[in-house]
Amino acid sequence: MHESILVYRGFRYLKLGAGMAAIAILAYAVHRPEVGPPNGGTALGYVLGAWGLGLIVWLAWFGVRKRRYGVGRRNLEDWLSAHVYLGLGLIVIATLHTGFQFGWNVHLLAYVLMMLVIASGVFGVYAYARYPALITENRRGMALREMLAQIAELDAKAREISATLGENIHGEVMAAAEALRLGGSALRQLRGRDRNCPAARALGRVRELALDMPAGETEKGHQLIELLARKVQFVERARRDLRFKAVMDVWLYVHVPLTFALMAALTAHVVSVFFYW
Amino acid sequence: MSALVRFLTRKRAGGVAQRDVAVAGNRVAFGRAADNDAHLNDPRVAPYQAAVEARAAGIYVEALGGFEVTLNGAIVEQGWARIGNTIGVGPYDVKPFDPPAGQALAVTVELVRPMGDDLQKLVAGSRLGLDQTRLSRRGLSWVLSLIVLALFLVWPVAAFFNPGRTPDNDLTKNRGWRPDMMWNSGPISFAHQPVAQQCNRCHQVPFVMVRDEACTACHEAIQNHADPKKFRFAELTEDRCERCHKEHNGPAQITLRDQAFCAGCHGRFREKAPASALLAAADFRTDHPEFRPTVAIDPVARRFARVSLAAAPRPKENSGLIFPHDKHLRPSGVRGPEKVETLDCGSCHVPAPGGMLMAPVAMEVHCQRCHELAFEPLSRGRRLQHGNVESVLRTIREYYADVALRGGFPDPTAPPVVRRRPLDKPPTRAEEREALAWAEGRAQQAIEFVFTSKAVCGTCHQIASAGSGAERRFGVVTPQVAERWLPKGLFRHSAHSTETCQRCHALDVTDPARFQERVKEAVPPFAEAMQAVGGIEPVVTALRAAAAALKDAPWSQAALDAAIDVALVVATEDLPQAPGMARARRAAEDVVGAIWSNDSSDILLPGIASCRQCHSGDSGFEWSRPNNRLASDCVTCHYFHTPDESPMRAPPAAAAGPKVPGQYKSGGAAKDTSIKATQSGIRNPPRP
Numbered sequence: 017m018h019e020s021i022l023v024y025r026g027f028r029y030l031k032l033g034a035g036m037a038a039i040a041i042l043a044y045a046v047h048r049p050e051v052g053p054p055n056g057g058t059a060l061g062y063v064l065g066a067w068g069l070g071l072i073v074w075l076a077w078f079g080v081r082k083r084r085y086g087v088g089r090r091n092l093e094d095w096l097s098a099h100v101y102l103g104l105g106l107i108v109i110a111t112l113h114t115g116f117q118f119g120w121n122v123h124l125l126a127y128v129l130m131m132l133v134i135a136s137g138v139f140g141v142y143a144y145a146r147y148p149a150l151i152t153e154n155r156r157g158m159a160l161r162e163m164l165a166q167i168a169e170l171d172a173k174a175r176e177i178s179a180t181l182g183e184n185i186h187g188e189v190m191a192a193a194e195a196l197r198l199g200g201s202a203l204r205q206l207r208g209r210d211r212n213c214p215a216a217r218a219l220g221r222v223r224e225l226a227l228d229m230p231a232g233e234t235e236k237g238h239q240l241i242e243l244l245a246r247k248v249q250f251v252e253r254a255r256r257d258l259r260f261k262a263v264m265d266v267w268l269y270v271h272v273p274l275t276f277a278l279m280a281a282l283t284a285h286v287v288s289v290f291f292y293w
Numbered sequence: 294m295s296a297l298v299r300f301l302t303r304k305r306a307g308g309v310a311q312r313d314v315a316v317a318g319n320r321v322a323f324g325r326a327a328d329n330d331a332h333l334n335d336p337r338v339a340p341y342q343a344a345v346e347a348r349a350a351g352i353y354v355e356a357l358g359g360f361e362v363t364l365n366g367a368i369v370e371q372g373w374a375r376i377g378n379t380i381g382v383g384p385y386d387v388k389p390f391d392p393p394a395g396q397a398l399a400v401t402v403e404l405v406r407p408m409g410d411d412l413q414k415l416v417a418g419s420r421l422g423l424d425q426t427r428l429s430r431r432g433l434s435w436v437l438s439l440i441v442l443a444l445f446l447v448w449p450v451a452a453f454f455n456p457g458r459t460p461d462n463d464l465t466k467n468r469g470w471r472p473d474m475m476w477n478s479g480p481i482s483f484a485h486q487p488v489a490q491q492c493n494r495c496h497q498v499p500f501v502m503v504r505d506e507a508c509t510a511c512h513e514a515i516q517n518h519a520d521p522k523k524f525r526f527a528e529l530t531e532d533r534c535e536r537c538h539k540e541h542n543g544p545a546q547i548t549l550r551d552q553a554f555c556a557g558c559h560g561r562f563r564e565k566a567p568a569s570a571l572l573a574a575a576d577f578r579t580d581h582p583e584f585r586p587t588v589a590i591d592p593v594a595r596r597f598a599r600v601s602l603a604a605a606p607r608p609k610e611n612s613g614l615i616f617p618h619d620k621h622l623r624p625s626g627v628r629g630p631e632k633v634e635t636l637d638c639g640s641c642h643v644p645a646p647g648g649m650l651m652a653p654v655a656m657e658v659h660c661q662r663c664h665e666l667a668f669e670p671l672s673r674g675r676r677l678q679h680g681n682v683e684s685v686l687r688t689i690r691e692y693y694a695d696v697a698l699r700g701g702f703p704d705p706t707a708p709p710v711v712r713r714r715p716l717d718k719p720p721t722r723a724e725e726r727e728a729l730a731w732a733e734g735r736a737q738q739a740i741e742f743v744f745t746s747k748a749v750c751g752t753c754h755q756i757a758s759a760g761s762g763a764e765r766r767f768g769v770v771t772p773q774v775a776e777r778w779l780p781k782g783l784f785r786h787s788a789h790s791t792e793t794c795q796r797c798h799a800l801d802v803t804d805p806a807r808f809q810e811r812v813k814e815a816v817p818p819f820a821e822a823m824q825a826v827g828g829i830e831p832v833v834t835a836l837r838a839a840a841a842a843l844k845d846a847p848w849s850q851a852a853l854d855a856a857i858d859v860a861l862v863v864a865t866e867d868l869p870q871a872p873g874m875a876r877a878r879r880a881a882e883d884v885v886g887a888i889w890s891n892d893s894s895d896i897l898l899p900g901i902a903s904c905r906q907c908h909s910g911d912s913g914f915e916w917s918r919p920n921n922r923l924a925s926d927c928v929t930c931h932y933f934h935t936p937d938e939s940p941m942r943a944p945p946a947a948a949a950g951p952k953v954p955g956q957y958k959s960g961g962a963a964k965d966t967s968i969k970a971t972q973s974g975i976r977n978p979p980r981p
Contacts, residue, residue, distance in 0.1 A: 048913050051549045052542035055479065117542070122445040122475050157340065160421065165336040168411035169384060193411070198419035202426045242368065246361070258421060265423045273433035280438035284445040288476035291450070292496040293503065 022141070024097035032098070033105035040064060044112045054115035056123070056289075064113035071106050072130065072282065075099055076275055100141055103134055122288055126281040133278055136270040143264045151260045154253055163254045164198070167215075170247040171196075177240045178222075181233055185225050185240070192218030192244075196251070199258050206266060208259025215251045219244040294319045296347065296398040298331045303403070311401075319397035320346040323382045324357070331387075331402055338383040345380065345387065347398035352389050354380050449473040453493060460494040479541035486544075495540070508534040509942045516938035524566055526558070534942075537933070548928060552576065552911050555927040570599075576910030577925050578918060583901050587780060589613070589773035593757065597773070602900045607804050609894035613755045614772035618897075619889040623882050624864045630662055638794040648787025650776060656680070666749060668739050671703060672696075677743065682768055685743065690736045697732035698725065707731055737763060744769075778898055782930045797899040799888040804895060809853065811887035816856045819880035823863070825873035835859050860884035 022030075049058040056065055078099045082092055110130055118124050158166075171193040178189040195214035199205050222244055226237040296316040301309050316330040323331045326340040333342075339360040346353045352374040356362035363381035364372045374380055380387040384406035392399035420426055452458065452472040468490040481489040488494045495507045509515065518529050537549035552575075558565050560575030572582040583603035590598050592613030600608035621627055626635040641659045645652040656664075656679045666677040668689060675692060678684040696702040698720070700713040708731050710724040720728060743749040744756050744767040755770040789797075801808040835855070863881035868874065890897055908929075909922035918924060934941065 048551075050551050050554065051537060051539040052545075052547065055542060057478070057539065057541075117479050119477065119479055121477050123478055125441070125445065159336075162336045164415055164419075165412050168415055169337045169406065171411050171415075172406055196415060196418070198415070199421045199425070200419070202423055202428050205420070205423060205426070239366065239368075262423050269423065269428050269430055269433065272430045273437050276434035277437035277441050280441035281445065284442065287446060288449065289478070291453070291499045292473070292476055292492060293500060 021093055021097045021100065022145075024093060029098045029101035033101035033103075036102070036105045037108035040067075040109050040112050053117070055117050056113050056115060058115075061113060061115060064109055068106060068110045068113050069282065069286070071102060071109065072278065075103050075106070076279065079272065079275070100137070103137055106130070107134060122281065122284050126278065126285040129274055129278040129281050133271060133274045136267045136274065140267040140271060143267060147260045147264045151257060154256050154260065160254060160257050163250050163257070167196070167247055167250045167254070170243050170250065174240055174243045174247065177236055177243065181229070181236060181240065185222055185237075188218050188221045188225070189240070189244070198251070198254050202262065202266065202269075205258050205262040208255050208262075210255065213248070213251060215244070215248045219248055294397045295395070296321050296330075297392065297396050297400075299399065299401045300331075301401050301403040319348075320344055321398065321400060322357075323385070323387065323402075331400075333382065333385055333402070335384055335404070338385070343380070343382045343387075345374070345389070345398065345400060347392075351375065352398065445475055449476055453499070458493060460488075460491045464488065477541065480543045482540060482542070482547040483544040485540065485547075502533065503535050503540075505534050505942050508538075509940075513940065515941050516934045516936060517941045518933050518935055518938070519566075519569075520938065523568055526565075528558070530941075549933075550911075550926045550928045552913065552926045555931075556580075559927075574927075576912060577927075577929075578905055578909040578922070581901060581910075584779060584782075584898065586775070586778035586896060586898055588775065588778070588896060592755065592770050592773045595773060600896075602896070602898060607807070608896060610775075610896050611894060612773045612775070613770040614774055615753050615755070615893050617891045617893065619886045619891040622889045623886055625878065625882060627663070630665075638798075642794070644786050649783070649785050651786060653774070653776060660753075664752060668743050668749060677749070686740060689739045689743070690733070693732035693736045693739070694729060697728035697735075707735075740767065741765075778896075783932065784930065795888065797903055798897045800890050800895065800897070801888050802899050802903060803890075803897050807895075808887055811891070812853050812857065812884060815880070815883040815887055816853075816860075819856070819860055819863075819877070819884050822873065822877040822880040826871050826877045857884060 043060055043063075044054065047054070047058070047060040049055070049060075055061055078095055081095055110127060114123070114127060118127070155163075171189075174189050175186075175193065178186045192214040204210070219241070222237075222241055226234070226241060229237050294317075296319055298314045298316055298321055300312045300314070302311075303309055314331070321330045321344065322341065323329055323333055323338070323343040323345070324341040325333055325335065325338045329341065339358060341357045342360045343357055343362045344355045346355070350373065353371065354362060354364055354369065354374050355371045356369065361368055361381075363369065363379075364374055365378055366381070374389055376389050376391055378389065380389075380400075384404055386403050386405045388401045388403075390399050390401060449472040458471075464487040471490065471492065473492045474490075476492070495503045497504065497507055521530050537554075538547045540547055556575035559571075560573060560580065562569065562571055562573040572585075574581040583601050585599040585601045587597050587599050588608070588610035589612045590596050590610065592611060600610075602608070621636050621641075622638075624635070626633040628634075641654045642651050644650075654660075661679065665673075666679060667673045667675060668677060669675055669692065672692075675688075677688055697707075697711045699715055700711060700717065700720075701715040702711045704712070708727055710720050710728045711731055713720075744758065745751065750756060750769055754772070757768040757770055759766050759768075796802070799808075800811070835858075838855070860881040862868075863878055864885045905922075907923055908925040909918035911918070911924035911926040911929075915924075
């Protein structure tokens with residue numbers, strides 16, 4: 017899918033976005049303000065400003081559009097491809113609208129928010145291009161739910177075997193099963209690793225304890241260690257899966273709230289400009 | 294051949310339910326996928342996990358795709374099972390039993406570890422996915438946008454409506470930071486920075502463009518461009534100040550400099566404003582009339598006229614002043630009160646404060662050291678006051694009456710009473726009358742001399758007289774010397790201080806034809822004088838060549854230049870003394886000095902071509918002008934707000950805005966109150 021939205025219909029929207037930017041650049045090069053340097057308040061400044069504002073509102077409308085299935089003539093792929101390329105074209109239009117005048121003011125705030133929204137969107141495109149393949153590779157045909165079931169299954173088997181192997185080992189196995197948590201806070205999901213992973217710790221502890229096992233129990237001990245090792249593998253795979261999904265999702269937690277902040281800043285920008293006309 | 298798969302389900306009440314599935318062939322595949330022979334519907338089972346096959350050697354167990362299969366509890370990849378063994382496939386136990394007749398293989402399949410609390414507990418204790426964390430897109434969106442709106446919209450608006458924020462005129466007060474400064478779209482221009490902390494000084498009404506009243510509150514007398522009664526153009530009277538003066542673009546000027554804006558009217562001026570005497574102009578380099586300085590043409594009637602420097606013959610002025618520049622600028626100098634002095638332009642012409650104009654030349658400062666205004670050769674220290682005819686007459690009469698009554702005046706033609714020794718007995722009444730009669734006669738002679746000879750007033754001035762004999766009255770025509778020749782232009786001498794005066798004001802620039810004539814006159818005597826000089830052969834030879842070339846009419850520029858080069862050497866270098874050298878040098882000075890005007894009526898102003906050597910117009914497109922020329926738009930030399938025009942906007946009502954007393958009364962650029970420019974181009978004299 018990632019390829020198809022970028023090359024959608026022979027780069028139709030790449031061409032549209034680049035053409036838009038080229039027109040803006042040409043107008044900027046030719047236009048000479050009557051008074052003062054190029055800025056947002058000249059005739060061309062107003063045109064570029066209105067153009068940029070319209071684009072931003074339209075780009076934000078994608079958030080609404082993508083939730084409405086089967087509405088409109090164009091499909092969502094079409095919309096997304098346009099969203100990406102026209103959003104990139106917005107960089108040129110908004111920057112020319114500033115006339116390269118930047119100050120510590122509400123106008124810069126709106127510009128910076130817009131650039132952050134675009135940057136997070138670019139990361140989103142990157143994430144959607146890169147991570148699905150990694151996820152598929154990591155899952156090897158298993159859904160997360162199946163990995164969890166495997167972990168539970170291994171836990172149950174381990175508990176069964178360890179019950180005959182003395183209190184210490186049994187306690188370790190039980191505690192590890194009890195304490196195991198996958199995912200967690202956003203940061204933990206994004207990190208995808210747990211240095212105090214109960215499953216890994218239990219494996220280590222059981223290995224140590226197995227050294228002191230009576231001769232008759234070593235066979236079961238080995239089975240237990242193998243079960244726990246396989247559990248650790250599943251835990252790691254599940255965590256990696258969670259990490260990939262979190263990375264694929266997290267940019268939206270920047271993209272969407274900053275879009276709303278941008279809308280607020282744009283409101284302030286436009287109102288202030290005309291309040292103090 | 295076929296196989297039997299028997300699914301066993303233990304019931305809660307005890308007892309076992311069984312369901313048999315017949316499988317074609319002798320191999321049974323186990324997995325979650327529906328196309329397995331034994332479909333094990335449990336998430337813990339892989340889609341294709343294991344296969345059990347009846348072979349001749351026994352029951353062959355095989356793990357598929359790397360998934361785990363146990364045989365009697367041990368993990369195997371493949372192995373041989375016997376009847377009664379337990380094959381573990383995920384949570385299922387698979388047990389071969391003796392196949393009924395006709396079957397190759399028979400197994401029971403039983404779910405021995407139902408999915409239970411373990412998975413539920415694991416899922417419940419974990420947060421899988423960002424949507425299960427405390428992060429919330431909706432929450433973040435609300436928080437961020439409300440913060441932005443509150444800080445950057447509500448706060449500044451509230452500050453605007455704060456009644457304590459009425460602007461006041463104490464521009465020295467530091468008001469500190471205000472929330473609405475967050476709206477400032479760019480730095481305030483240099484001149485307006487003192488009001489930069491008071492946004493509402495200019496932005497008085499929300500959602501209304503800055504009104505002209507805000508500007509005229511301070512710039513109350515800013516002038517019209519032209520008389521609005523004569524020239525009724527909307528762009529002159531109805532456009533807002535802000536049309537041309539845009540703020541918030543940094544500390545540069547905020548003046549409209551667009552040449553096209555001016556050229557829009559002035560480029561087709563005859564049709565646009567036929568009532569005006571101005572000529573059309575659209576671009577300094579390509580479309581601008583020759584300069585038309587305002588010069589005096591009759592100093593008695595004080596009449597002035599704008600004359601074009603392009604007119605042929607070249608126009609003259611009549612200021613009433615007689616001053617030959619060439620006599621004063623001789624390289625060998627002029628006779629000063631004590632010694633010979635060499636003068637240059639700066640001896641008399643110095644920039645006026647501000648650097649725009651040159652300061653007026655004053656008799657008392659610049660001339661009187663040499664031109665002392667003495668009137669009696671027997672008493673050279675006695676001088677006349679300059680500029681006051683009454684004082685001159687009184688001074689002369691008093692002087693002669695005084696010496697006549699005091700006696701001791703050493704003039705053999707005077708009566709004895711005037712010549713008597715001052716300490717002799719006082720004169721009688723009759724003698725006094727005689728002395729005073731003599732004094733009156735002498736005074737009358739002196740007055741005639743002072744006014745009519747070329748030695749005193751007449752050196753520099755035109756004299757007017759009326760009556761005759763003792764009744765004759767004299768007056769001096771007040772010279773009408775221009776302080777500004779081009780009152781509609783703004784020429785800054787200080788901006789051109791890297792140039793020499795000569796570059797623009799020498800005769801070879803202002804009137805090349807007359808310069809050539811003068812050189813042609815001066816060269817033959819110079820050549821003659823050089824013939825008589827011995828000992829400087831190379832110079833003479835060069836000069837002879839030049840003189841020979843000059844004899845051939847028409848005289849070539851090259852020959853003139855050669856003659857001038859030689860004359861320059863003779864006039865200014867220290868050449869060895871030789872007989873005839875002094876004469877040759879004087880003749881050389883005549884040649885060299887030809888660049889200085891010898892006629893007071895010369896208008897020593899350069900034409901527009903001189904300016905165009907460095908200045909181009911400014912159409913706004915760099916490639917439209919030679920790139921070694923300055924881009925000079927109209928505002929470089931002209932003003933929009935014309936001094937002496939009426940105020941552009943009606944004075945604001947008292948309540949409309951704050952007034953700054955005593956500031957910016959004049960508004961426009963560099964207004965000089967001594968100059969009264971009018972539309973007709975006639976200008977009143979700069980000084981009474």
